[in-house]
Amino acid sequence: MTSLPTSRLRDLPSVDRVLKTALAAAAIERFGQQASTRAIRDALEEARAACRAGAAVPEPSDLAADALVRLKAAECPSLRPVFNLTGTVLHTNLGRALIAGEALEAVRTAMSEAVALEFNIGTGRRGERDDHLRTLICELTGAEDATIVNNNAAAVLLVLNTFSLGREAVVSRGELIEIGGSFRMPDIMARAGAKLVEVGTTNRTHPRDYLSAIGPATGLVFKVHTSNYRIEGFTAEVSARDLSAIAKERGVPLIHDLGSGTLIDLTRYGLMHEPTVGEAIGNGADLVTFSGDKLLGGPQAGFIVGRKDLLAEVNRNPMKRALRVDKLRLAALEATLKLYRNPDRLVERLPTLRLLARPAAEIAAQARRLAPVLSNVVGDEFIVDVVECRSQVGSGAMPLDTLPSAGLATSHQSGSGQALEALAAGLRALPIPVMGRIEKQALVLDLRCLEDEAGLAANLASFSPGGDDAVA
Numbered sequence: 001m002t003s004l005p006t007s008r009l010r011d012l013p014s015v016d017r018v019l020k021t022a023l024a025a026a027a028i029e030r031f032g033q034q035a036s037t038r039a040i041r042d043a044l045e046e047a048r049a050a051c052r053a054g055a056a057v058p059e060p061s062d063l064a065a066d067a068l069v070r071l072k073a074a075e076c077p078s079l080r081p082v083f084n085l086t087g088t089v090l091h092t093n094l095g096r097a098l099i100a101g102e103a104l105e106a107v108r109t110a111m112s113e114a115v116a117l118e119f120n121i122g123t124g125r126r127g128e129r130d131d132h133l134r135t136l137i138c139e140l141t142g143a144e145d146a147t148i149v150n151n152n153a154a155a156v157l158l159v160l161n162t163f164s165l166g167r168e169a170v171v172s173r174g175e176l177i178e179i180g181g182s183f184r185m186p187d188i189m190a191r192a193g194a195k196l197v198e199v200g201t202t203n204r205t206h207p208r209d210y211l212s213a214i215g216p217a218t219g220l221v222f223k224v225h226t227s228n229y230r231i232e233g234f235t236a237e238v239s240a241r242d243l244s245a246i247a248k249e250r251g252v253p254l255i256h257d258l259g260s261g262t263l264i265d266l267t268r269y270g271l272m273h274e275p276t277v278g279e280a281i282g283n284g285a286d287l288v289t290f291s292g293d294k295l296l297g298g299p300q301a302g303f304i305v306g307r308k309d310l311l312a313e314v315n316r317n318p319m320k321r322a323l324r325v326d327k328l329r330l331a332a333l334e335a336t337l338k339l340y341r342n343p344d345r346l347v348e349r350l351p352t353l354r355l356l357a358r359p360a361a362e363i364a365a366q367a368r369r370l371a372p373v374l375s376n377v378v379g380d381e382f383i384v385d386v387v388e389c390r391s392q393v394g395s396g397a398m399p400l401d402t403l404p405s406a407g408l409a410t411s412h413q414s415g416s417g418q419a420l421e422a423l424a425a426g427l428r429a430l431p432i433p434v435m436g437r438i439e440k441q442a443l444v445l446d447l448r449c450l451e452d453e454a455g456l457a458a459n460l461a462s463f464s465p466g467g468d469d470a471v472a
Helices: 004-011 015-019 022-031 033-052 060-075 101-112 131-141 152-164 185-191 207-213 240-250 277-282 308-316 319-323 327-339 343-349 351-356 360-378 417-428 453-460
Strands: 145-149 168-172 195-199 218-224 254-259 287-291 302-306 382-394 397-412 437-439 442-446
Touching: 004 033, 015 022, 015 033, 015 060, 022 033, 022 060, 033 060, 101 327, 131 145, 131 277, 131 302, 131 327, 145 152, 145 308, 145 319, 152 168, 152 185, 152 218, 152 254, 152 287, 152 302, 152 308, 152 319, 168 185, 168 207, 185 195, 195 207, 207 240, 218 240, 240 254, 254 277, 277 287, 277 302, 287 308, 302 308, 308 319, 327 343, 343 351, 360 382, 360 397, 360 453, 382 442, 397 417, 417 437, 417 442
Parallel strands: 168 195, 168 218, 218 254, 254 287
Antiparallel strands: 145 302, 287 302, 382 397, 397 442, 437 442
16 A cells, blocks of 8 residues: 555656746746756755655645745855944954955956056056056055065965075064964965074064074074064064164075055054054065055955065066966055055045044944844844944954944843844844854944944844744
């Protein structure tokens, strides 16, 4: 005798029957025959499993609707916009720096039109892609020359490989940093072919440590700005200026890796002082490496600036071609760097600086306006409070410097951590995911990076405690 589940399986419509429905026709029109058929097969496979568990047999139109939902979901971009309410301005996992409008327009032009990427229009001959930025970078940093690669890790790798392949690279033990993604400076030095020579101790390094380590096998002296941590207490380090004098005395180049890197003095905006590229050049570094997508506020890139003769060697390294940037980033970088020519309007035009410089009082007023909106959305089982909080720069920049900010702290009436996690998941499931942070038994939405207040309010309106995004 045939079992009931087996009977249900026989009643399942065929792929052909589903393909003949109006919804399937719409799917084929939009997504194509192959993709639509595959989605219908997936829907049927899921229905077959459900029937085995006792579910009713779906109609062909139901299966077509299921397939259409699958196709639409697959069409959504994986790289989606989000509301960054984490309190970290340069959030590595959320894309770091936002790009200025001028840079966006420059990228659009570079994408849609032929551009003179490696063509010298004046001479009619082949040109160099670095020429588009060289004059600008040198103007803004005081360096003799410059080159650009795809990120600062690549810049460090290229410099080390150029000057210390099979040779010694001397660096203070307290500067052997690790950054996100388990990227460790000793590992990158090994991959570059350098022989690491550590000097000093974790907390104290003296001039004599460098002097005793530099010898005939030394390829370079390497100074790393510890931008993502601080060692305090009984400490000592050799300043960049003093280290430059030592390196010049011994006839080896000094490479100064600034990490985040900034072109301007940030103290004028109420931030902690961070060494600028110009200061590093002025203190005698032969080459300086730094990022383009952190404090500089541009797209991902790595800069190498400094002595012209040393940059010529860097550019002769075959690795340079593998690490070069494309026309889109060159266009965005040029437009971003040009903004620095008018520092008086930089806060207005550069998103990263604008967010870092937002007054706490302005953010607090925004929090007060949004508090009733969020409270209405999450329902009576949650309490929404306007709170003071501290934002951070992020991406390894200024680890001890936090910014006074304000936000919304949502806590559960019973103190349920599970309900709080469910709320956070529900906010991430919105059409534009909302990213906050959970601390002290509350979901905190730091509003420092919120410029589209109306957009957030409209987005929150689609959150329904009684719907799919309900919290338990």
